[in-house]
Amino acid sequence: MKKFVLPNLYFGGDYTPEHFPREVMLEDMRLMKKAGVNIVTINVFSWAQLQPNEDTWTFEWLDDIMDTLAKNGIFADLGTATASTPAWMAKKYPEILPVDANGIRYNHGSRQTFNPNSPKYRELSHILVRTIAERYQKHPALAMWHVNNELSQLVNYDYSEITARKFRDWCKDRFGTCENMNRKWGLHFWGNNIYEWDELMPPMKTAHQVNTSLLLDWKRFTNECYMEVAREEIKILREITPDIPITTNFLYEFKMLDYFAWADLIDFISVSSFPDPKITNHPGEAALSHDIMRGLKDQPFVLLEQAPSQVNWRLANVNKKPGVMRLWSHQGMAHGSDSFLFFQWRASVHGSEKFHSAMVPHIGENSRVFREMCQFGNELPGLKEVVGADVQAEVAIVMDYNNWWTVEFTPGPTALLDYLQMLKDYHYPLFEQNITTDIVPCDRDLNRYKVVIAPLLYMVKPGFKESVEKFVSEGGTFITTFFSGAVNEFDEVFEGGYPGPLSDLMGLKVEEFEAMKPYVNNSLVMNGTLEELTGEFESRLWCDILQLGTAQPLAVYGSDFFKGTPALTVNEFGKGKAYYVATMPEHGFLRNFLKKVCADQGVSPVVEAPDNVEAVVRSKDGEPFLFVMNHNYEAVEVTLPEGTYIDLLTQEKLTGTISMESVQSVILKKV
């Protein structure tokens, strides 16, 4: 993938001056300059304002905004305005409205209420995108395109007849014949065989569970439908403005779309990032989000939406405490974000989000939140040289959206499986020890890493076996867990015992599994092979009962009828090692186990620091930038690695042990 580097270190927010009297926009220009804002996202939801009916266009207000921005030296992340359809369209063309699994049609009245497969939605949105692109292609304010918005988030699936027909065609393309599809999906189960394509139904309301392979392909299909929506907008934009970079904003915590598949579509990844600012929040959550976003293209990305302070959609919404907005933005940069935009510039006075925080709150300029924005924005230019630098990681965690989908669609063995939580369970222990992690898809080259972890890899796709066997045989360390290697890419079980194609590598087979009730534990009793890790550790959620081939046990279960049988194993494979974790160990165990496994491969922490002090290195042209971030709400002492550093924001020289205030961050360059 060609590396894309932003031409600028952008700072700004979502902006809707058209919701206010015009004089407010002029006041905004003053405040933006005061805060150091150099970009705003506009035009995301304004289709109805641009096109009050099918035959009328009203671009004057948008021209005015673009011109005002340009006059004030501020760039636009220009939305394609396709994220919210006008009311007249729903009335004139009801087909643009999505349909739910009960067959009930949605109504106009919110946002994203469109059927992604409606030909009329496509046609009208293309006219809109082309019109906007042609109008502003040469405009000096135009910095980047913002395609649609958080696609599929609110309409996860459409079940209209339009989409059903398209799904049938998609399946026909994929399988050729009904018979082949019946076989690959196992539709003979419960006699759901199809003999004519028009017998195939999307997974709508029916008496009991729908075939899991169908659900998986329905999800893949829907992902592709939404990709098509984006691709077609992008095609128009590239034709008219080949040099303007294009993005669309992702959301890390949901599984609706396969973002790895999306990565090639756009020039750079951007994300809406809203961790809960309650003080008990784990700082690894944002780190994991950032690592995923960076991993999608294996490149820097952009934090396109953060909250200046609180959001409005949690049960109860707490503020970002003083300094946290700055700390979390710096954390974003440490993990690869090269620009910082916030939702929203000015607090709205109408609608659903009027109590979502804004860079300019309802009370206005004289406010903590705006003051912090000014500080952050004005010191940001000092970090410009970091833009484009690479994050340094020797450990990778495999993440696969198809796997996420299907392992959670499957009825049983336990509804307590949570793939994202499993990723966190393996990511956080590394994060806490300042071992930086890349997130990689199944088909990425693993050989640049020293340690690769694939938690809960239920689905093993073609090619992964070969890739990971090569990686281990050449000296890498691989870790996988229970309920891995169970099914292929069609959700067909590998017969003969899990982990199926990974059995040779892991040196074992799973004879049976036990899904544990909530609050029931088992334990790992270490057998002394790993000197660093002795004693007994709690485990929960699941126990695989193993038949070992070439694998050696490192721990056995402490209870239940399989007490004394292997719970953790290692298999020597070529020059490397493959570990199998057959249950879900307690957090403390994983911290020490992963530390040991990393140390064996020569992977060590970026900085040995107190709890909740994070350290990450980005480097560019061989020059490292050291980010040190104190996530504690109290001051700590941190000993820097040997050398003398310059603080990019203060130009101060630092060496040895430094004092860090509560939620302080420093970004250092070695001198």
Place this chain on the structure above:
Amino acid sequence: MKKFVLPNLYFGGDYTPEHFPREVMLEDMRLMKKAGVNIVTINVFSWAQLQPNEDTWTFEWLDDIMDTLAKNGIFADLGTATASTPAWMAKKYPEILPVDANGIRYNHGSRQTFNPNSPKYRELSHILVRTIAERYQKHPALAMWHVNNELSQLVNYDYSEITARKFRDWCKDRFGTCENMNRKWGLHFWGNNIYEWDELMPPMKTAHQVNTSLLLDWKRFTNECYMEVAREEIKILREITPDIPITTNFLYEFKMLDYFAWADLIDFISVSSFPDPKITNHPGEAALSHDIMRGLKDQPFVLLEQAPSQVNWRLANVNKKPGVMRLWSHQGMAHGSDSFLFFQWRASVHGSEKFHSAMVPHIGENSRVFREMCQFGNELPGLKEVVGADVQAEVAIVMDYNNWWTVEFTPGPTALLDYLQMLKDYHYPLFEQNITTDIVPCDRDLNRYKVVIAPLLYMVKPGFKESVEKFVSEGGTFITTFFSGAVNEFDEVFEGGYPGPLSDLMGLKVEEFEAMKPYVNNSLVMNGTLEELTGEFESRLWCDILQLGTAQPLAVYGSDFFKGTPALTVNEFGKGKAYYVATMPEHGFLRNFLKKVCADQGVSPVVEAPDNVEAVVRSKDGEPFLFVMNHNYEAVEVTLPEGTYIDLLTQEKLTGTISMESVQSVILKKV
């Protein structure tokens, strides 16, 4: 508002003799006389019995009931029978059936299953009401009209195309142009602008949240539709029986209707009152309900439905223990109820409510419940002179249904906001200290009170600023809380900081707010200005962070980053004071704080009594009636205010300290 006084102190219940063999009715007459019953509510749900098809009327059975009642000296609260539509109507005119937000039409088979806006429902119900009114206009049993029943309770909204069209017309009347509506509602947010009226949709199923101003006006519109249903029935009744008083029964604990707007429609307010008789229930709950009902017209009202013992619709339904039915009825009278009816006279043997208690239980006359009814009914005439007396209150709490609706529709800042609970939070501490409270709407004259409290007054309507500023400047004390003065009557935020129009009066602005997670606390640390209140008190739910103007701090926060900033303030304004409570303090604090504020204004308890002993004064022509009610399930001693009293029920003379049995009440007149 002209004062209406009932001609009688009524006692009775809901009555459906047509569900039993005729001989049971004759037995009922004997039992009613034994119990002292002088009124029954009849004909509420009997449309289908009166009109078996569109062309046939069968009034004979109702004539028989009316005649039998008259012959036995019992009056009728005569229902208009419009609360339940006949099955033939649903079949013949499906338009009378309501439609839900998914577009799914309801079916016949329960009660209240009608579309309030159906022209056919209106037409047929008017024929029915006119027929009944004409038939019984001169009937000696006719004492009052009971219009429909608990309107809107079961069909909160109708989303039929009939109603959608009406809503569009309503909006057109309200806003004149789409553009004006777009602007006032802020429909530009998420691009939901409307350019033609028929583009406007009721808030039906859509992909995400609907505009909050639209929701508010949709609620107002629906309230008006139901008012129209009642008004049209009333118009017919007034035309035919101008001298017969009219009511319809309300429910205090729901926010479906704006009862202040309804108050003028009817001659007197009546209510269905069903507090949970579990012994842990707070006796303030019923008191608040009664205070609201009295406040609607600022006049006495009627307890039109109480349960003789248990209801049947809670998770588990406990009995009213011996004496509680009498105690709670006397409590109702203390707060303004001038008659007492129960649901239901005789336990039904069919249908949904057969295990709801009745004055005559399934076992019949030989039962505790019936014996208690006889005692209560036979002593009731002793209280006749109380009818029409006014409740004495110097403190008022502002209640506003529009505010209730919109503060709970708003997504964020926290879903934990509960307006009714906030009213309780301020009402109960006063109740517990025997400081009687009126409940008043925003537009009532405040100057007759010494203390006015407006909890969570999120919406400030035009005129309230002037009214409350006048009240305070002339010497009154005003208290409001966090998240007040945030929006105007269109749900548009007041820019420049909350509490918006109340900022001058309160002498402060809100810089930011923090919605607290469940189980997270902050505290108020008193700064010594209020001598009576020192120390630290827990607070929860919310913290406003304030910028003080002329206000003086009385307490500061005890923790979080805004520790030490004001949490409770007072502002001298003219001759009065305005207090701002920026967080939700613990109950004990509010008790003491409100006591102190009242004492400063010379407002003192009716009686200083032990816990859970309530005292209220009603007075008529200068003569006070003192109600003392022991809500404890054990005996207590109560010291009466100076003087000698006569117990209206026993004619005993009382003075000084009296003993009160468990759940005993006394109603006293000074001699």
Place this chain on the structure above:
Amino acid sequence: MKKFVLPNLYFGGDYTPEHFPREVMLEDMRLMKKAGVNIVTINVFSWAQLQPNEDTWTFEWLDDIMDTLAKNGIFADLGTATASTPAWMAKKYPEILPVDANGIRYNHGSRQTFNPNSPKYRELSHILVRTIAERYQKHPALAMWHVNNELSQLVNYDYSEITARKFRDWCKDRFGTCENMNRKWGLHFWGNNIYEWDELMPPMKTAHQVNTSLLLDWKRFTNECYMEVAREEIKILREITPDIPITTNFLYEFKMLDYFAWADLIDFISVSSFPDPKITNHPGEAALSHDIMRGLKDQPFVLLEQAPSQVNWRLANVNKKPGVMRLWSHQGMAHGSDSFLFFQWRASVHGSEKFHSAMVPHIGENSRVFREMCQFGNELPGLKEVVGADVQAEVAIVMDYNNWWTVEFTPGPTALLDYLQMLKDYHYPLFEQNITTDIVPCDRDLNRYKVVIAPLLYMVKPGFKESVEKFVSEGGTFITTFFSGAVNEFDEVFEGGYPGPLSDLMGLKVEEFEAMKPYVNNSLVMNGTLEELTGEFESRLWCDILQLGTAQPLAVYGSDFFKGTPALTVNEFGKGKAYYVATMPEHGFLRNFLKKVCADQGVSPVVEAPDNVEAVVRSKDGEPFLFVMNHNYEAVEVTLPEGTYIDLLTQEKLTGTISMESVQSVILKKV
């Protein structure tokens, strides 16, 4: 009822070789022989495979399976394949799809998605059943017919217009006139009277509760509709294969169907039995299920589906520990099961149930689960002589599905009533003491028992009063509880006080009842009359407040206003006694109380054994078989009744005290 005895002691499982390559079937034959399998259930869901479109039949694959089975000496429990409709049928005849209470039609895509009343479904399913029956009528593999599958479980009700019309006809047949129905159902309540049959609606979405008598008859009607589905299939089968026994599988824990009404339809009862194998599960749960199934025809039955180890549909699914599958199968036999089939033979690789356990797991033959199956299957022939033996019980519990339905449909007095739990509450204490219990319907002859218990007999049907009065007057002991005798078979309350027709027998009336809040207790204070039971015992859920006639109190309440009034009574009636338990006592009380009541009647435990050791006797031709089962997960000592026994599985001779391993069972014959 004529007694049916299976010709064989069958062992096997659900089998779908058509989902695998043909060579797997040949391997299966080897494994089945190894395990001792002699029957498989096939063809349950394979309609779509047999009939790919309306004009085409493809029986070759099923011929092959049947022939292969026959060749290998394995019998077929042959499904009629009507449990899952083909996709083409839904497309061609949408009427076969059921409709929900909102009027939304289901879609094809799962199983059991058919409208039981669709004439087209009936027609096509009859063609199918006839075709299968004619084809295999003489086939040597055919051992029994498996009609449809777990009928109604997934489509509890159909609300299509087809069914609505049929329901109207059913009501017309039942009531003759609308007026009669109005009266019996009490449709005058809330004015829901019907004057023409087509005004009657099934209980679809409406504004509030639907008439409870209508709900009850709607349930009865639906039960009959599903019976009709089965009866029509059975009629065809009996016509073509008069000598082949017929069954269909039931599910004990649901109340969808009235299985007592079904019992006559089929030759023997079979059941899908899936107790949760977590170690805290009460072994009485399976015992109750088995006792119900045996009680349906008062004959042995068949465990047609058990799980070899875990299922896949609980929140988290644990394994059957080693030995438990065998223990639970032996428990099934102890209670009357004469054959043992498992779901499923070979673990599927597709669809919803791929992580449900199988006799042959994914890993294959070399597995604990398969080894246990081999052990169990190979020792099973030793138990052949038990087949057809009767279970010996002197105590009966009355169970009535109509009662179950209606007591839980009724709004109030408390939603905490759970009829099945009440049956358990009275069954488990007997089970724990090895007092074997029959489950009987209301209309079975009670006089063969010594003690009859009817918990929560809300509905008393015609004839029961006479039956139970005869039983008691002749010396029997009867026990019933609170909220019994409240309504008749139309759900009409018996006026004059519960327990209505049982009042004479019980010698009391219920004056009022108190439904208790969760976590609130009262108590029974014994008055000394029962010497064995003194002291105070907790009670919960409900308290009836009684007026005693001839009954004598045994215990009084310990608290609340009815403290000191009777909570437990006995009435001498003829030669027998009738006990009334007016509240829900704690488990320990019921254990001792039931023990005492049984002892008074000379009913004693089969074996006095340690906790969780179960003993049951079946006998044939006067010869008893003693089943002793250790449900503990540890070894115990058990003292056998006097005599010498032979262990049918080991041929070992046993006498006196024996050691039983964890989860061990022995089946003994006296020598």
